[in-house]
Amino acid sequence: MGCCTSQENSEEAQRKIAVVGDSGVGKTSLIQRLMTDDFDENTPQEYIASALKVDEKLIELKKGKKVRLFIYDTGGQETFKHLRKLNYPKSDAVIICFSVDNIESLQNVKKNWVPEMQRLCPGIPMLLVGNKVDIRHESESIKNFVPRGKGENTAKKNKMVGYIECSAKTDEKVKDVFEKIAQVALQRKVIRKEETA
Ligand SMILES: Nc1nc2c(ncn2[C@@H]2O[C@H](COP(=O)(O)OP(=O)(O)O)[C@@H](O)[C@H]2O)c(=O)[nH]1
Numbered sequence: 001m002g003c004c005t006s007q008e009n010s011e012e013a014q015r016k017i018a019v020v021g022d023s024g025v026g027k028t029s030l031i032q033r034l035m036t037d038d039f040d041e042n043t044p045q046e047y048i049a050s051a052l053k054v055d056e057k058l059i060e061l062k063k064g065k066k067v068r069l070f071i072y073d074t075g076g077q078e079t080f081k082h083l084r085k086l087n088y089p090k091s092d093a094v095i096i097c098f099s100v101d102n103i104e105s106l107q108n109v110k111k112n113w114v115p116e117m118q119r120l121c122p123g124i125p126m127l128l129v130g131n132k133v134d135i136r137h138e139s140e141s142i143k144n145f146v147p148r149g150k151g152e153n154t155a156k157k158n159k160m161v162g163y164i165e166c167s168a169k170t171d172e173k174v175k176d177v178f179e180k181i182a183q184v185a186l187q188r189k190v191i192r193k194e195e196t197a
């Protein structure tokens with residue numbers, strides 16, 4: 001038994017993932033859902049005071065591949081910019097979040113988050129995630145909602161690796177987000193190694 005466990009560990013990859021986006025778009029709730037399989041409207045509040053939090057989660061991909069993700073949850077506030085500079089470098093991939101009920105948070109993806117990530121981590125793979133899709137399902141008619149096509153366009157124009165709409169509240173597509181980022185981060189390291197070889 002012991003032999004097999006150690007072999008598994010040696011085959012397990014480790015990757016660092018940054019999660020960024022405007023304050024309030026649901027970054028902490030998304031990570032909470034992954035970690036605890038729960039959504040608590042109040043839980044994220046506990047973390048508001050801390051600028052940075054690291055969670056660790058083993059993701060199992062197809063063909064038995066395992067990736068241990070170190071997920072960096074960062075405050076979206078401008079005041080933490082100095083911390084982001086310290087903590088983002090060496091990330092293998094980034095999840096850039098906005099909320100589908102907040103068009104400005106999508107505009108800031110293009111205006112702030114993509115440029116910042118490209119500056120701090122040149123060439124980093126970026127996955128665009130539209131959070132809180134449950135709210136849009138409930139009231140599709142409200143004008144301010146971001147339609148799926150707008151998210152898809154933003155991802156394409158900014159050469160991101162994909163676009164996923166999800167909900168930490170209902171658990172819709174949350175797993176897909178982290179499986180996708182694990183896959184992308186895994187490939188990224190292979191490319192990097194070849195570059196330096
Ligand atoms: N309806 C809905 N509300 C959400 C969802 N995710 C987060 N929220 C709420 O949005 C607010 C901000 O969430 P939080 O995770 O703290 O955002 P952060 O600042 O990006 O970390 C909180 O009141 C959450 O309860 C979601 O998927 N659906």
Ligand SMILES: [Mg+2]
Binds near residue numbers: 047075
């Ligand atoms: Mg947060």
